[in-house]
Amino acid sequence: MTRLRQVTIIGLGLIGGSLGLALRRRHVARRVVGVARRSATAAQARRFGAVDRATVDLAAAVADADLVVITTPPSTVVPLAEAVARATTHELIVTDAASTKAAIVQGWQRVLPSRIRAVGGHPLAGSEQSGLGAAEAALFDGALCVLTPTRQTSPEAVRRVQGFWRAVGMRTVTMSPARHDAVMAMISHAPHLVAASLVAATTPAELAVAATGFADTTRVALGDPALWEDICWTNRSAVLDALARVERVLIHLRQAIAYRDREELVKILVDSQRKRRRLTGRG
Amino acid sequence: MTRLRQVTIIGLGLIGGSLGLALRRRHVARRVVGVARRSATAAQARRFGAVDRATVDLAAAVADADLVVITTPPSTVVPLAEAVARATTHELIVTDAASTKAAIVQGWQRVLPSRIRAVGGHPLAGSEQSGLGAAEAALFDGALCVLTPTRQTSPEAVRRVQGFWRAVGMRTVTMSPARHDAVMAMISHAPHLVAASLVAATTPAELAVAATGFADTTRVALGDPALWEDICWTNRSAVLDALARVERVLIHLRQAIAYRDREELVKILVDSQRKRRRLTGRG
Numbered sequence: 001m002t003r004l005r006q007v008t009i010i011g012l013g014l015i016g017g018s019l020g021l022a023l024r025r026r027h028v029a030r031r032v033v034g035v036a037r038r039s040a041t042a043a044q045a046r047r048f049g050a051v052d053r054a055t056v057d058l059a060a061a062v063a064d065a066d067l068v069v070i071t072t073p074p075s076t077v078v079p080l081a082e083a084v085a086r087a088t089t090h091e092l093i094v095t096d097a098a099s100t101k102a103a104i105v106q107g108w109q110r111v112l113p114s115r116i117r118a119v120g121g122h123p124l125a126g127s128e129q130s131g132l133g134a135a136e137a138a139l140f141d142g143a144l145c146v147l148t149p150t151r152q153t154s155p156e157a158v159r160r161v162q163g164f165w166r167a168v169g170m171r172t173v174t175m176s177p178a179r180h181d182a183v184m185a186m187i188s189h190a191p192h193l194v195a196a197s198l199v200a201a202t203t204p205a206e207l208a209v210a211a212t213g214f215a216d217t218t219r220v221a222l223g224d225p226a227l228w229e230d231i232c233w234t235n236r237s238a239v240l241d242a243l244a245r246v247e248r249v250l251i252h253l254r255q256a257i258a259y260r261d262r263e264e265l266v267k268i269l270v271d272s273q274r275k276r277r278r279l280t281g282r283g
Numbered sequence: 284m285t286r287l288r289q290v291t292i293i294g295l296g297l298i299g300g301s302l303g304l305a306l307r308r309r310h311v312a313r314r315v316v317g318v319a320r321r322s323a324t325a326a327q328a329r330r331f332g333a334v335d336r337a338t339v340d341l342a343a344a345v346a347d348a349d350l351v352v353i354t355t356p357p358s359t360v361v362p363l364a365e366a367v368a369r370a371t372t373h374e375l376i377v378t379d380a381a382s383t384k385a386a387i388v389q390g391w392q393r394v395l396p397s398r399i400r401a402v403g404g405h406p407l408a409g410s411e412q413s414g415l416g417a418a419e420a421a422l423f424d425g426a427l428c429v430l431t432p433t434r435q436t437s438p439e440a441v442r443r444v445q446g447f448w449r450a451v452g453m454r455t456v457t458m459s460p461a462r463h464d465a466v467m468a469m470i471s472h473a474p475h476l477v478a479a480s481l482v483a484a485t486t487p488a489e490l491a492v493a494a495t496g497f498a499d500t501t502r503v504a505l506g507d508p509a510l511w512e513d514i515c516w517t518n519r520s521a522v523l524d525a526l527a528r529v530e531r532v533l534i535h536l537r538q539a540i541a542y543r544d545r546e547e548l549v550k551i552l553v554d555s556q557r558k559r560r561r562l563t564g565r566g
Contacts, residue, residue: 063411124494144492173492186485187493191500194477197532199555202469203524209427210470210562211407213503214524217474221559222495225552232540232548242484244538247530249480254526257515269508272479276504279493 004164008065009060010080012036012045014126015097016071017135020050022168025137035061044132058179059087067093067164069121072236073227074098078107085116094118095161099184099227100235101148102177109152116156120177122184123170138169139160145170148177156158177236185238189231190246193239195221196228287312287447291348291361292313295319295328295410298380300418303333305451308420327415342370350376350447352404356510357381357517361390365491368399377401378444381520382467382510384431385460392435400440402432403460405467405560407452411505417530421452428453431460461521469519473529476522478504479511 007029009016009047016034018115025033035058036042042054055061062068062084070077078172084094094116098104101120108118112223125143127134145165149158162172175183195218249268256264290312299317306315317334318341319325325337338344345351345367349422353360353367381387384403389400408426410417428448432441445455457552458466466548478501484495504540515522539547540547 010313016455019387063508092506124492127495143494146492183489183492186489187497190484191481191497193536194481194533195500196552197529197536198474198477199559200536200551201473201528202558204558204561206469207464207558207561209407209429211426212410214470214474215562216499217503218555218562219499219561223556225549225556227561228552229545229549232545236540236543238347240537240541243533245484245541246480247533249484250526250530250533253476253480253483254523254530257519257526258523260516260519262512266508266512268483269479269511271507272482272504272509273499275485275487275490276482276501278487278490279498279501 003027004066006031006033006065006067008033008061008068009051010061010068010070010084011072012041012050012054012132013071014132014134014139015049015123016069017045017050017132018125018137018139019069019071019097019168020045021048021135022140024049024052024242026167026169028164028167033061033065041132047133048132048135050132050135058083062087062092065092067160068096070094070096070098072098073230074100074104075230078106078111079283081108081116081118082111084096085112088116088256091115091117091163093157093160094122095164097121099231100187101180103234105148105150105177109150117154119157119161120154120180121161121165122146122148122180123165125170128220130224130227140165141169143170145172146180147172148180149174152178181238182241185235185242186245189235189238189239190242191256192220192223192228193232193243194246195219286310287349289314289316289348291316291344291351292334293316293318293344293351293353293367294355295324295337295415296334296354297415297417297422297499298406299352300333300415301408301420301422302333302352302354302451303328304331304382304418304420305423307332307335309450309452311450316344316348324415331415331418333415333418341366345375347372348375349456350378350443353377353379353381357383357387357511358513361394364391364399364401365394368395371399374398374400376412376440376443378404378447378551380404380406382471382514384463386434386517388431388460392433400437402440402444403463404448405429405431405463406448408453409446411503413510423448424452426453428455429463430455430457430491432457433460441554445464464518464521465524468518468525471530472518472522473509473525475503475506476515476526477529478502503551551561
């Protein structure tokens with residue numbers, strides 16, 4: 001892609017900070033500007049070298065931006081894009097990194113002027129950690145970024161946003177916002193809630209004996225509760241569908257054990273081992 | 284502990300092979316003998332240096348043993364201990380490494396002569412891998428071994444079995460067989476079945492997008508289906524209870540989302556993050 005003049009990152013947590021580090025290391029833009037809510041975070045981002053400039057003044061930070069990346073929690077992405085629109089008069093591209101997409105993409109279509117071309121993005125590259133302190137330049141290397149353009153999205157903007165995420169080392173794939181949300185509900189949001197349920201169902205005495213298997217299975221439950229709450233609300237119906245799907249299999253499995261249905265129990269265990277093996281190599 | 288003359292390990296998979304390596308490295312016994320079902324496995328164990336001698340002849344392998352460790356799947360532990368009794372006339376101690384304990388300990392009390400003093404053991408040190416090829420001497424280092432003596436168990440035998448597992452680097456804790464099974468159902472068996480359900484509920488297209496969070500949450504589903512089936516049957520009622528507990532929380536969580544009960548959702552997410560943090564440091 002042609003080198004960008006200025007990328008502005010709104011939100012300097014794990015994703016925003018890592019993105020700044022990756023953009024600077026790979027010389028994707030001449031200037032990387034960061035926007036934080038608190039001036040202490042802005043100062044820390046400068047010290048870390050995560051950005052060239054950091055500020056709490058969103059209007060100043062986006063005034064000269066070619067591309068704005070919003071890396072804050074899902075429910076804040078539309079209001080922040082609106083703030084970008086209010087603070088600018090020039091053409092620019094907006095993308096984001098939120099874990100849910102349909103509500104955001106619909107919101108953008110409702111509130112943004114046509115000079116702002118927005119393309120939903122979701123880099124699948126977080127971890128259960130959060131905050132600028134956990135940021136690392138290699139976070140995106142080889143990971144997948146899901147883009148969620150619609151028929152209303154400018155193909156030129158899609159091409160540029162695709163080039164942007166590839167420039168920090170990601171593979172990209174495109175799907176509709178609704179499809180993205182349904183897939184993520186199943187492979188990320190439901191697993192989080194299932195892991196939280198496992199931990200919640202466990203007593204402290206039981207937990208004291210837990211070994212690596214339990215630790216692996218429940219690691220995602222370390223994630224920020226406020227972010228996960230936001231994900232549940234902004235992807236509510238897909239999350240409910242995915243949870244119902246998992247519950248159905250779990251109840252089915254419990255009944256196979258209760259009714260001593262050997263064939264059915266073995267079938268589920270063998271099938272899930274075989275399917276899970278396809279993921280090996282990805283950890 | 285006083286150095287043992289001969290330890291015989293029945294079963295040369297991940298646990299048996301690792302135990303042999305650890306015993307030899309730490310000079311816990313003058314001689315480590317292994318028993319495999321197949322002569323190819325016995326030969327491989329000798330090549331690996333996992334044992335001093337390996338054979339498929341159980342009777343020959345236990346004839347001079349002070350201590351026999353049975354590391355085969357749960358449902359085979361009682362019949363193998365019976366075979367040890369038939370093959371010997373001297374006093375000896377038996378322990379095992381199976382994931383379920385009540386059925387085994389009851390079985391031992393039913394079938395073993397008093398000269399064979401058996402103490403249930405469960406080293407919490409496996410992984411989703413299996414087989415001798417995955418064996419490593421350090422597998423037990425710092426991990427916890429649960430011992431499950433009853434009022435009928437000789438205190439002297441408990442002390443010696445405790446010393447044995449500590450000699451390969453483990454910490455030990457003692458609980459009743461029933462308590463062990465209830466705890467393991469909650470922190471190991473239910474998590475496995477939940478992980479299997481997550482994978483089973485997922486379509487291949489969804490799986491293709493799965494990232495590290497899904498991989499972590501479902502890693503245990505890579506475990507050997509035959510072993511897990513055996514665990515489900517030998518710990519059936521505790522597994523059913525644990526699954527019901529997890530299901531209750533999961534349904535509760537789904538209803539909190541369905542009824543937009545913010546307070547309840549946040550409570551579960553915050554509580555589970557807090558509880559899960561206590562595990563950090565253990566992976």
